[in-house]
Amino acid sequence: MPDPDQTRRFPVAPLLRWGALGLLAGLTLTGYLNGWHEALSLSGLIRHREALATYVSGNRLEAMAVFALAYAAVVAMSFPGGALLTVAAGAMFGWWMGGLVAVTGATVGATVVFLIARSSLGTVLARRAGPFVRKLSDGFRRDAASYLLFLRLTPVFPFWLVNIAPALFQVPLGIYVLTTAIGILPGTFAFAMVGSGFDSVIAAQEALDPGCAARGNCRVSLMALLTPQLVTALVVMGLVALLPVGLRLWRRKRNGGSAEE
Numbered sequence: 001m002p003d004p005d006q007t008r009r010f011p012v013a014p015l016l017r018w019g020a021l022g023l024l025a026g027l028t029l030t031g032y033l034n035g036w037h038e039a040l041s042l043s044g045l046i047r048h049r050e051a052l053a054t055y056v057s058g059n060r061l062e063a064m065a066v067f068a069l070a071y072a073a074v075v076a077m078s079f080p081g082g083a084l085l086t087v088a089a090g091a092m093f094g095w096w097m098g099g100l101v102a103v104t105g106a107t108v109g110a111t112v113v114f115l116i117a118r119s120s121l122g123t124v125l126a127r128r129a130g131p132f133v134r135k136l137s138d139g140f141r142r143d144a145a146s147y148l149l150f151l152r153l154t155p156v157f158p159f160w161l162v163n164i165a166p167a168l169f170q171v172p173l174g175i176y177v178l179t180t181a182i183g184i185l186p187g188t189f190a191f192a193m194v195g196s197g198f199d200s201v202i203a204a205q206e207a208l209d210p211g212c213a214a215r216g217n218c219r220v221s222l223m224a225l226l227t228p229q230l231v232t233a234l235v236v237m238g239l240v241a242l243l244p245v246g247l248r249l250w251r252r253k254r255n256g257g258s259a260e261e
Contacts (some may be wrong), residue, residue: 007242021120024113028077040074045088049198056092064093064101071105076112086188090195097186099192106188107181110163114176117167137191140169145179152183 031037056063071085085105089098140147144166151162168178 013188018120020116024076024116028079031077033081037074037079037081040079040084042084045084045091046199047073050092052088052092060093063220064097067092068105068108069103071102072109072112073164075106075109075159078113078163080121082106082159083191085199086191087195090192091198092195095193095196098195099189100193103181103184106159106184107177110159110180111173111177113160113163114167115173118163118170121164121168137169141171144171144175145167148176148179152180153186 004071041071071082071089074081074085086098088100089102092098093101147167148162151157151165
């Protein structure tokens with residue numbers, strides 16, 4: 001039977017919470033120092049696309065599972081390259097299945113970051129927050145679904161930041177997972193559809209610059225895929241997600257602040 005005094009001297013829960021945060025931070029730092037993130041390059045995708053296609057054709061389910069886990073790891077370690085991975089998913093599995101695999105991996109990775117941050121940093125902030133921070137946190141949680149959908153839909157906020165911010169405000173896990181999965185659907189499937197036509201893009205570049213695929217330097221820019229029309233559509237959807245919050249504030253103002261908080 002464990003000694004109660006020893007348990008008090010070495011609290012297990014805080015050790016696990018901060019240990020998980022330290023492990024994730026250590027993996028992220030190790031990855032950046034060893035250049036793991038540099039493997040997520042457009043040139044690499046172009047060079048290895050035939051080998052990837054061969055592997056997927058013979059091991060489709062296994063490939064999808066491995067890809068989803070790799071995507072989750074990239075998101076958890078806050079590496080750049082989510083858009084590229086989504087394009088790769090579309091190229092490997094088609095826009096429909098590729099989009100689902102990308103959404104699954106991104107949601108799992110984001111949830112891992114959220115849980116670790118909420119149990120460590122979020123707990124400390126909740127304990128030490130002053131009245132202003134507590135009021136801000138309560139307001140965010142009250143309309144968490146609308147705020148999170150806006151942050152996920154609007155492609156102007158870094159993905160890693162949106163993973164961590166809700167954790168600091170102690171947003172419920174269910175709302176976080178649901179809004180993450182729904183909020184990233186439009187952009188994810190848009191990039192997956194681009195990926196499903198990736199071979200035709202490379203073929204066109206090969207016609208202009210023979211051998212560019214083998215060299216991995218075909219002129220394809222991911223930023224060019226993020227068209228003004230797509231950005232505008234995502235921003236509009238994000239603003240629509242904020243309508244319930246705007247309606248609540250309007251009713252409160254009209255009623256002289258007597259609306260239910």
